[in-house]
Amino acid sequence: MPDDWExxxxxxxxxxxxxxxxxxxxxxxxxxxxxxxxxxxxxxTLLVLEVHVPELTQGHSLREALREVRPSLTAFAVSFILxxxxxxxxxxLFALIRRTDRGLVWLNILxxxxxxxxxxxxxxxxxxxxxxxALRVYGLVLILIAAMRVIIWLYATNRPHLLWERxxxxxxRAGLALNLFPGLVYLLAFLLARAAPGLSLMIYAAMPLLYxxxxxxxxxxRRRDEEYADFT
Amino acid sequence: MPDDWExxxxxxxxxxxxxxxxxxxxxxxxxxxxxxxxxxxxxxTLLVLEVHVPELTQGHSLREALREVRPSLTAFAVSFILxxxxxxxxxxLFALIRRTDRGLVWLNILxxxxxxxxxxxxxxxxxxxxxxxALRVYGLVLILIAAMRVIIWLYATNRPHLLWERxxxxxxRAGLALNLFPGLVYLLAFLLARAAPGLSLMIYAAMPLLYxxxxxxxxxxRRRDEEYADFT
Amino acid sequence: MPDDWExxxxxxxxxxxxxxxxxxxxxxxxxxxxxxxxxxxxxxTLLVLEVHVPELTQGHSLREALREVRPSLTAFAVSFILxxxxxxxxxxLFALIRRTDRGLVWLNILxxxxxxxxxxxxxxxxxxxxxxxALRVYGLVLILIAAMRVIIWLYATNRPHLLWERxxxxxxRAGLALNLFPGLVYLLAFLLARAAPGLSLMIYAAMPLLYxxxxxxxxxxRRRDEEYADFT
Amino acid sequence: MPDDWExxxxxxxxxxxxxxxxxxxxxxxxxxxxxxxxxxxxxxTLLVLEVHVPELTQGHSLREALREVRPSLTAFAVSFILxxxxxxxxxxLFALIRRTDRGLVWLNILxxxxxxxxxxxxxxxxxxxxxxxALRVYGLVLILIAAMRVIIWLYATNRPHLLWERxxxxxxRAGLALNLFPGLVYLLAFLLARAAPGLSLMIYAAMPLLYxxxxxxxxxxRRRDEEYADFT
Numbered sequence: 001m002p003d004d005w006e007x008x009x010x011x012x013x014x015x016x017x018x019x020x021x022x023x024x025x026x027x028x029x030x031x032x033x034x035x036x037x038x039x040x041x042x043x044x045t046l047l048v049l050e051v052h053v054p055e056l057t058q059g060h061s062l063r064e065a066l067r068e069v070r071p072s073l074t075a076f077a078v079s080f081i082l083x084x085x086x087x088x089x090x091x092x093l094f095a096l097i098r099r100t101d102r103g104l105v106w107l108n109i110l111x112x113x114x115x116x117x118x119x120x121x122x123x124x125x126x127x128x129x130x131x132x133x134a135l136r137v138y139g140l141v142l143i144l145i146a147a148m149r150v151i152i153w154l155y156a157t158n159r160p161h162l163l164w165e166r167x168x169x170x171x172x173r174a175g176l177a178l179n180l181f182p183g184l185v186y187l188l189a190f191l192l193a194r195a196a197p198g199l200s201l202m203i204y205a206a207m208p209l210l211y212x213x214x215x216x217x218x219x220x221x222r223r224r225d226e227e228y229a230d231f232t
Numbered sequence: 233m234p235d236d237w238e239x240x241x242x243x244x245x246x247x248x249x250x251x252x253x254x255x256x257x258x259x260x261x262x263x264x265x266x267x268x269x270x271x272x273x274x275x276x277t278l279l280v281l282e283v284h285v286p287e288l289t290q291g292h293s294l295r296e297a298l299r300e301v302r303p304s305l306t307a308f309a310v311s312f313i314l315x316x317x318x319x320x321x322x323x324x325l326f327a328l329i330r331r332t333d334r335g336l337v338w339l340n341i342l343x344x345x346x347x348x349x350x351x352x353x354x355x356x357x358x359x360x361x362x363x364x365x366a367l368r369v370y371g372l373v374l375i376l377i378a379a380m381r382v383i384i385w386l387y388a389t390n391r392p393h394l395l396w397e398r399x400x401x402x403x404x405r406a407g408l409a410l411n412l413f414p415g416l417v418y419l420l421a422f423l424l425a426r427a428a429p430g431l432s433l434m435i436y437a438a439m440p441l442l443y444x445x446x447x448x449x450x451x452x453x454r455r456r457d458e459e460y461a462d463f464t
Numbered sequence: 465m466p467d468d469w470e471x472x473x474x475x476x477x478x479x480x481x482x483x484x485x486x487x488x489x490x491x492x493x494x495x496x497x498x499x500x501x502x503x504x505x506x507x508x509t510l511l512v513l514e515v516h517v518p519e520l521t522q523g524h525s526l527r528e529a530l531r532e533v534r535p536s537l538t539a540f541a542v543s544f545i546l547x548x549x550x551x552x553x554x555x556x557l558f559a560l561i562r563r564t565d566r567g568l569v570w571l572n573i574l575x576x577x578x579x580x581x582x583x584x585x586x587x588x589x590x591x592x593x594x595x596x597x598a599l600r601v602y603g604l605v606l607i608l609i610a611a612m613r614v615i616i617w618l619y620a621t622n623r624p625h626l627l628w629e630r631x632x633x634x635x636x637r638a639g640l641a642l643n644l645f646p647g648l649v650y651l652l653a654f655l656l657a658r659a660a661p662g663l664s665l666m667i668y669a670a671m672p673l674l675y676x677x678x679x680x681x682x683x684x685x686r687r688r689d690e691e692y693a694d695f696t
Numbered sequence: 697m698p699d700d701w702e703x704x705x706x707x708x709x710x711x712x713x714x715x716x717x718x719x720x721x722x723x724x725x726x727x728x729x730x731x732x733x734x735x736x737x738x739x740x741t742l743l744v745l746e747v748h749v750p751e752l753t754q755g756h757s758l759r760e761a762l763r764e765v766r767p768s769l770t771a772f773a774v775s776f777i778l779x780x781x782x783x784x785x786x787x788x789l790f791a792l793i794r795r796t797d798r799g800l801v802w803l804n805i806l807x808x809x810x811x812x813x814x815x816x817x818x819x820x821x822x823x824x825x826x827x828x829x830a831l832r833v834y835g836l837v838l839i840l841i842a843a844m845r846v847i848i849w850l851y852a853t854n855r856p857h858l859l860w861e862r863x864x865x866x867x868x869r870a871g872l873a874l875n876l877f878p879g880l881v882y883l884l885a886f887l888l889a890r891a892a893p894g895l896s897l898m899i900y901a902a903m904p905l906l907y908x909x910x911x912x913x914x915x916x917x918r919r920r921d922e923e924y925a926d927f928t
Contacts, residue, residue, distance in 0.1 A: 018861045025791040025860065031733055035783060037263055038502075038737025041270025046744065048278065048348045053355050062365040077345065084341040087267060088334075095257040102784075102911070109780040113773065116744045123749045133759050164257070165250045215334070269495060270734075273502025280510065280580045285587045295597050309577065316573040319499060320566075327489040396489070397482045447566070501727060505734025512742065512812045517819045527829050541809065548805040551731060552798075559721040628721070629714045679798070 027099035032108055036090060039112050044083045046119040047076035075126030079119045081208055086115060086145065093149075097156055098164045107152045114144035129201055132194040138204065139190030146183030153179050182207060259331035264340055268322060271344050276315045278351040279308035307358030311351045313440055318347060318377065325381075329388055330396045339384045346376035361433055364426040370436065371422030378415030385411050414439060491563035496572055503576050504551045510583040511540035539590030543583045545672055550579060550609065557613075561620055562628045571616045578608035593665055596658040602668065603654030610647030617643050646671060723795035728804055735808050736783045742815040743772035771822030775815045777904055782811060782841065789845075793852055794860045803848045810840035825897055828890040834900065835886030842879025849875050878903060 050072045054065030090111075097104070121141040128134040153175055160166040167175070189203035282304045286297030322343075329336070353373040360366040385407055392398040399407070421435035514536045518529030561568070585605040592598040617639055624630040631639070653667035746768045750761030786807075793800070817837040824830040849871055856862040863871070885899035 022791065022861055026788065028791070031729060031787050031790075033263060034266065034730065034733040035737055035740075037266040038270055038505075038734055039741055041267055041274060041502075042737060042741045044267075044344070045271055045274045045278070045348050046741070048352065049281070049745070051349070051352045053352070053359050062360060062363050066365060066369065076348075080345055080348070081341075084338070087341075088337060091263050091337075092258065094263075095254065095260070105784060105787075106780070109776075109784075112740070113776055116741050116772075116776070117747070120744065120747045120749070127749050133757075133762060137762065165254055265495060266498065269498040270502055270737075273499055273506060273734075276499075276576070277503055277506045277510070277580050280584065281513070283581070283584045285584070285591050293597075298597060298601065308580075312577055312580070313573075316570070320569060320573075323495050323569075324490065326495075327486065327492070397486055497727060498730065501730040502734055505731055505738060508731075508808070509735055509738045509742070509812050512816065513745070515813070515816045517816070517823050525829075530829060530833065540812075544809055544812070545805075548802070552801060552805075555727050555801075556722065558727075559718065559724070629718055 024099070027101060029094060029097055029100045032100050032105055033094060036108060036112065037087075039116065040083060040087045040090070043116060043119060044080055044087070047072065047079045047123060050123060051076055071126045072123070075119075075123045078126065079122035082118060082122070083115070085208065085211055086118075089149065093152065093156070096163055096165070096167075099162050101159070101162060104152070104156060104162060107148065107155055111145070111148035111152060114141050114148065117141045118145070125201075125204070130197050132197055132200075135193035135197055135200045135204075136190055139186050139193060139200070142186040142204075143183055143190060146179065146186060149179045150176065150183065182211075256331070259333060261326060261329055261332045264332050264337055265326060268340060268344065269319075271348065272315060272319045272322070275348060275351060276312055276319070279304065279311045279355060282355060283308055303358045304355070307351075307355045310358070311354035314350060314354070315347070317440065317443060318350075321381065325384065325388070328395055328397070328399075331394050333391070333394060336384070336388060336394060339380065339387055343377070343380035343384060346373050346380065349373045350377070357433075357436070362429050364429055364432075367425035367429055367432045367436075368422055371418050371425060371432070374418040374436075375415055375422060378411065378418060381411045382408065382415065414443075488563070491565060493558060493561055493564045496564050496569055497558060500554060500572065500576065501551075503580065504547060504554070507580060507583060508544055508547045508551070511536065511543045511587060514587060515540055535590045536587070539583075539587045542590065543586035546582060546586070547579070549672065549675055550582075553613065557616065557620070560627055560629070560631075563626050565623070565626065568616070568620060568626060571612065571619055575609070575612035575616060578605050578612065581605045582609070589665075589668070594661050596661055596664075599657035599661055599664045599668075600654055603650050603657060603664070606650040606668075607647055607654060610643065610650060613643045614640065614647065646675075720795075723797060725790060725793055725796045728796050728801055729790060732786060732804065732808065733783075735812065736779060736786070739812060739815060740776055740779045740783070743768065743775050743819060746819060747772055767822045768819070771815075771819045774822070775818035778814060778818070779811070781904065781907055782814075785845065789848065789852070792859055792861070792863075795858050797855070797858060800848070800852060800858060803844065803851055807841070807844035807848060810837050810844065813837045814841070821897075821900070826893050828893055828896075831889035831893055831896045831900075832886055835882050835889060835896070838882040838900075839879055839886060842875065842882060845875045846872065846879065878907075 051069055052072075054062070054068055100108075118141055121138040124134045125138045153172075156162055157167050157172045157175065185203060185207060189200045192200040192203070283301060284304075286300055332340070350373055353370040356366045357370045385404075388394055389399050389404045389407065417435060417439060421432045424432040424435070515533055516536075518532055564572075582605055585602040588598045589602045617636075620626055621631050621636045621639065649667060649671060653664045656664040656667070747765055748768075750764055796804070814837055817834040820830045821834045852858055853863050853868045853871065881899060881903060885896045888896040888899070
């Protein structure tokens with residue numbers, strides 16, 4: 001794997017230094033994080049826009065009207081918590097990353113793409129929670145997000161010059177497993193959507209709980225491997 | 233309270249240093265603030281989206297049409313000022329915080345959740361300001377925000393390794409009181425919503441005024457305890 | 465003017481240093497700028513949301529449908545350029561500011577409030593450009609923005625400890641004039657709205673042109689007072 | 697080209713230093729990037745707002761309803777990828793830029809203007825992909841973006857004091873060509889819109905593919921001129 005980073009064109013010492021500084025700026029993750037945080041902030045708040053003040057019509061109490069708002073409120077809360085989880089994961093990952101190359105920049109953009117559809121998926125499911133197609137659309141969004149996370153993990157950890165600290169193969173496998181596992185569970189829920197919509201829905205609902213549970217277990221574990229406990 | 237921070241796995245000196253640097257990056261508050269500021273910017277401007285250009289129909293002056301816009305304008309201004317107050321409080325709090333652990337990161341996300349509902353609450357109240365249910369929904373949002381502020385205050389000040397400067401127990405109690413007090417007042421307004429909606433509304437309206445008044449009093453006080461005057 | 469900044473409570477040397485560092489963090493403008501830039505980014509793009517893809521109905525060409533989009537496009541462009549001008553002014557002002565105290569933080573929030581109404585004003589005017597009430601609403605928004613800019617300018621330049629570099633009274637007067645002048649012109653347009661709506665509209669249209677013209681003149685002037693040429 | 701930067705008013709040494717520091721702050725690109733990243737984050741997510749949960753009516757399966765969502769989904773994905781491409785280009789350009797003067801600040805704002813219309817153009821084309829007028833509107837937006845990129849490139853590279861590293865004329869021509877080329881292709885598609893709408897659409901669709909292809913080719917080229925390979 002020949003890497004641009006390591007092969008500067010031969011020049012004078014000063015030129016090489018200036019060139020190296022330019023490369024560092026080109027690979028600085030700062031703006032990748034700024035764009036990502038902006039997108040996360042929008043995704044996290046997007047479904048609030050769907051929570052409209054209900055119209056009061058004849059013979060219709062406000063309490064009843066608010067009951068109509070409940071599905072959009074639930075969808076907002078679910079999407080909020082999920083986007084929060086993904087943001088925490090993104091922050092943990094990029095704490096390991098020192099430089100971004102063009103591949104990583106684009107993988108990050110392609111990760112944000114399905115992420116932006118999360119509010120739509122949550123909203124759809126909040127409205128039609130027994131419909132197999134809604135369950136599948138929601139599952140598909142989550143699977144795509146998980147797939148992108150796996151790809152970014154493999155890409156970044158395979159390129160030690162992008163990282164602050166080289167990871168050994170055991171650490172890389174552990175991180176891979178933690179990223180791969182939710183994707184496989186979501187795939188199961190996706191496949192069960194038609195045959196057992198209730199079970200499928202239950203799996204989607206259980207995952208965030210499982211996330212918080214697994215963090216608690218990992219953190220209380222004997223061998224404290226902070227990076228992995230933190231990268232759940 | 234055993235803390236991950238203080239117990240690095242034994243390694244060589246260089247590995248320990250690198251590990252420590254990674255931990256610092258994992259606990260850097262920068263992205264927590266970036267996400268929060270993004271969310272605050274959206275919340276602060278959200279209700280402007282509700283201020284629509286009125287449609288002119290037959291026998292209907294623009295002035296009358298603008299009168300229809302007034303409730304959404306008021307809701308926007310109220311929500312703007314409240315979100316501004318919360319943002320100032322958030323900024324003051326995080327000026328004390330040096331590192332964020334996973335708990336604090338999640339508490340901050342859970343603080344942003346009710347905050348995002350503030351525009352909805354303000355909008356609902358702007359439209360149905362005599363309705364007990366609207367008064368209760370608005371109160372509930374404010375109580376949840378206050379509760380999260382209290383929890384974050386207790387969590388952070390209990391963990392000196394997260395702070396720039398350790399606070400003594402008097403300072404912690406003072407900060408707690410300042411965070412708890414508005415929550416209790418909002419609880420009162422919430423409980424009065426059915427029996428005395430007018431009084432409940434008056435309490436909600438009075439709180440921002442009280443906030444600016446109390447700052448003025450605290451700042452002109454003899455013993456200048458800048459942290460607390462500033463953390464109102 | 466006794467200032468909190470200058471009167472730390474007497475303690476040991478280390479405590480005083482730590483206290484001073486906390487004060488510096490409390491007065492750091494970073495998050496004020498982050499929130500402002502977020503709000504500006506939203507304001508600048510807000511009216512794009514109003515540019516909807518037109519619906520094609522029977523006997524209605526797309527070209528005709530697009531003609532219907534024109535007012536919202538114009539309103540978007542006007543609001544975009546104006547918000548851009550205000551953002552440039554905000555950036556220039558805060559390049560002079562080293563620390564923010566509570567007063568400046570709140571003045572900045574209160575400056576963002578009328579700014580958020582700019583898209584509404586531009587949209588209203590784009591739709592009813594001959595209506596005196598629309599001309600007045602638009603003028604009022606611009607007057608409020610100008611007033612807040614004047615207040616912030618006076619507040620900040622009166623407090624040298626908030627600035628990187630102390631300004632002399634001539635510089636302060638020059639900056640005041642540059643901030644006050646547009647406000648007075650907008651006030652004139654506001655007052656003329658009923659008697660001469662055409663003239664009023666012309667004044668609003670002329671101001672951005674005047675802005676770019678005055679910059680060009682100031683910059684080509686003999687005595688290059690960069691700060692003021694830049695703070696137009 | 698007399699430049700403000702180089703001609704400070706004669707003063708004492710300390711004043712000159714302070715003045716120079718103020719100039720550096722006035723020319724700091726940080727907030728230009730913050731505003732741009734905020735605008736990019738909004739543009740990138742804007743069309744998600746158009747992907748609404750479909751309403752189920754009598755005799756209408758969810759699958760059919762989702763089919764109605766497809767055009768808005770496609771428009772979102774196209775606009776997302778294009779905005780991503782432009783953001784990557786913006787990031788690469790500003791990695792070369794050390795200081796921003798008033799001209800560059802305004803050119804950047806004027807670059808963001810047509811960029812904000814990209815979602816509208818993509819949405820229009822997603823809905824009426826055979827209509828010459830839709831093809832022209834979309835083309836016009838892309839041409840304006842390309843034109844602003846060319847102007848910014850010429851402006852910045854003509855002013856070495858704005859750059860980290862001076863570019864030689866070969867490098868400047870290479871960068872110009874890379875910015876000019878897409879604009880000319882879009883102009884062709886624009887001109888073909890009436891005579892050959894199918895071909896015009898195909899050109900629009902081909903450009904992103906061409907972008908990724910040309911990067912791959914440039915990167916695998918023998919003489920690795922990292923700046924240009926990276927500035928595609």
